[in-house]
Amino acid sequence: MNAALLFWIPAVLRLIILLFGATILGYFFGLVPGLIAALVAVISQLGLQLSYLYQLNSWLDEPTSAKLPDGWGAWTDVFSRLYRTRRLDEKNQAELAEWLARFRQAMHLLPDGVVIMDDVLFLEWCNPAAEKHLGLTLDRDKGMRVTNLVRSPDFMDYIILGRYERPLTLSFKERKLIVQIIPFESRRQILVTHDATDSDRIDMMRRDFIANASHELRTPLTVINGFLEIALGQDKLEPQTRIAHLKLMAEQGHRMQNLVGDMLTLSRLESVDYPMRSQHVKVPLLLESILREANALSSGRHTVTLETDGPDIKGNTEELRSAFGNLVSNAVRYTDSGGSIRIGWRMGVNGPQFSVQDTGIGILPENIARLTERFYRVDKSRSRETQGTGLGLAIVKHVLLRHGATLSIESAPSAGSTFTVQFAQGSLCDPAALPMAK
Numbered sequence: 001m002n003a004a005l006l007f008w009i010p011a012v013l014r015l016i017i018l019l020f021g022a023t024i025l026g027y028f029f030g031l032v033p034g035l036i037a038a039l040v041a042v043i044s045q046l047g048l049q050l051s052y053l054y055q056l057n058s059w060l061d062e063p064t065s066a067k068l069p070d071g072w073g074a075w076t077d078v079f080s081r082l083y084r085t086r087r088l089d090e091k092n093q094a095e096l097a098e099w100l101a102r103f104r105q106a107m108h109l110l111p112d113g114v115v116i117m118d119d120v121l122f123l124e125w126c127n128p129a130a131e132k133h134l135g136l137t138l139d140r141d142k143g144m145r146v147t148n149l150v151r152s153p154d155f156m157d158y159i160i161l162g163r164y165e166r167p168l169t170l171s172f173k174e175r176k177l178i179v180q181i182i183p184f185e186s187r188r189q190i191l192v193t194h195d196a197t198d199s200d201r202i203d204m205m206r207r208d209f210i211a212n213a214s215h216e217l218r219t220p221l222t223v224i225n226g227f228l229e230i231a232l233g234q235d236k237l238e239p240q241t242r243i244a245h246l247k248l249m250a251e252q253g254h255r256m257q258n259l260v261g262d263m264l265t266l267s268r269l270e271s272v273d274y275p276m277r278s279q280h281v282k283v284p285l286l287l288e289s290i291l292r293e294a295n296a297l298s299s300g301r302h303t304v305t306l307e308t309d310g311p312d313i314k315g316n317t318e319e320l321r322s323a324f325g326n327l328v329s330n331a332v333r334y335t336d337s338g339g340s341i342r343i344g345w346r347m348g349v350n351g352p353q354f355s356v357q358d359t360g361i362g363i364l365p366e367n368i369a370r371l372t373e374r375f376y377r378v379d380k381s382r383s384r385e386t387q388g389t390g391l392g393l394a395i396v397k398h399v400l401l402r403h404g405a406t407l408s409i410e411s412a413p414s415a416g417s418t419f420t421v422q423f424a425q426g427s428l429c430d431p432a433a434l435p436m437a438k
């Protein structure tokens with residue numbers, strides 16, 4: 001039925017009944033009591049309506065569905081309809097608040113910065129990443145012009161030119177940022193910022209790596225080419241000279257082979273497509289073969305000892321052979337004749353531990369942190385003398401990373417060095433679970 005009829009019919013009916021009652025009263029008891037009764041009836045109805053009107057007015061101060069009065073007569077319908085509308089509003093508001101909370105959380109977690117500005121670049125809102133990238137503080141800077149906050153001539157030019165279809169690469173507060181303005185709505189714009197400092201650093205490392213590798217390869221190639229030109233230019237070379245040249249060329253060829261081999265090992269170890277094949281590694285047996293190699297490299301110039309009472313572990317035998325072998329060969333190569341090298345494998349409190357201690361030339365504290373960088377050599381001439389490529393400790397670092405182990409270095413010039421590899425307790429071997437390394 002029509003809502004207006006639903007409201008009016010009960011109200012009018014009620015009034016008619018009351019007036020009818022007053023008329024009957026007047027008929028039996030006279031005009032005056034009848035009129036008084038009619039007046040009382042009208043006033044009581046008016047009072048009732050006014051009281052509900054008052055309740056409605058008070059409710060509007062805090063219009064929650066829980067506080068809505070029940071009502072009587074036509075008011076029941078009014079209040080129940082108000083209740084339904086209010087409940088729907090409350091549900092919509094709750095959903096909206098939930099979406100807003102989710103949106104805020106997403107914006108908080110976003111690694112890219114988002115700044116919302118009006119059409120004349122006044123800051124309205126930004127997320128924490130934008131605060132970090134651009135050095136903003138939303139509470140403090142809200143309402144300020146973004147060009148006054150991001151003081152960079154390149155950014156100013158970008159705004160002036162207005163070529164927003166392309167992003168701008170910006171060096172700002174020691175960061176490399178990629179920023180772009182995206183107009184949205186009719187009077188708003190979004191500024192998006194992306195921190196490219198890390199990828200820029202990786203690019204630089206890649207460029208450095210290529211430059212270093214080319215440089216390392218150029219030296220032996222120059223030597224080989226030089227000798228080849230001499231051989232081509234002279235019909236007859238003294239047999240002794242020829243043999244000496246060939247020897248030097250072979251040496252340089254060997255050097256290039258080592259370098260390329262190490263570079264390939266490094267790139268394989270870094271590759272995500274090259275997962276580690278876990279085996280049961282008999283470390284004591286592995287170290288005995290490394291000891292033999294160390295003695296061969298030393299040719300009796302050093303005292304090399306091995307103490308091993310540590311357990312077998314899980315890992316990759318070939319990778320560990322390369323890492324341990326490198327640390328031991330470094331100890332031999334960077335220790336003068338007469339020095340001693342102690343190789344140890346024991347069970348420490350935090351897990352198995354491998355160590356190589358030498359009485360060699362030692363390393364200055366400022367150089368220690370850089371040792372695992374590719375091509376880093378403290379003394380380039382000495383390393384070259386010993387055929388070093390400077391990639392050994394970078395390979396060690398990657399192998400240990402794959403084994404969840406850490407490398408610590410203690411060293412002082414002329415006092416010798418100790419390289420310690422700490423494996424986790426979890427690397428202990430469960431013999432039944434893993435294949436035995438050959």
Ligand SMILES: Nc1ncnc2c1ncn2[C@@H]1O[C@H](COP(=O)(O)OP(=O)(O)OP(=O)(O)O)[C@@H](O)[C@H]1O
Pocket residue numbers: 262326330331334335358360361362363371372376377378379383387388389390391392393394417
């Ligand atoms: N035991 C050590 N004592 C002194 N210096 C060392 C020792 N081990 C490494 N170094 C220094 O660290 C540098 C880097 O070592 P790394 O093993 O990476 O390269 P490398 O030995 O020169 O070449 P290779 O790639 O053939 O191992 C060495 O050039 C050397 O200067």
Ligand SMILES: [Mg+2]
Pocket residue numbers: 326329330388392393
């Ligand atoms: Mg080395």
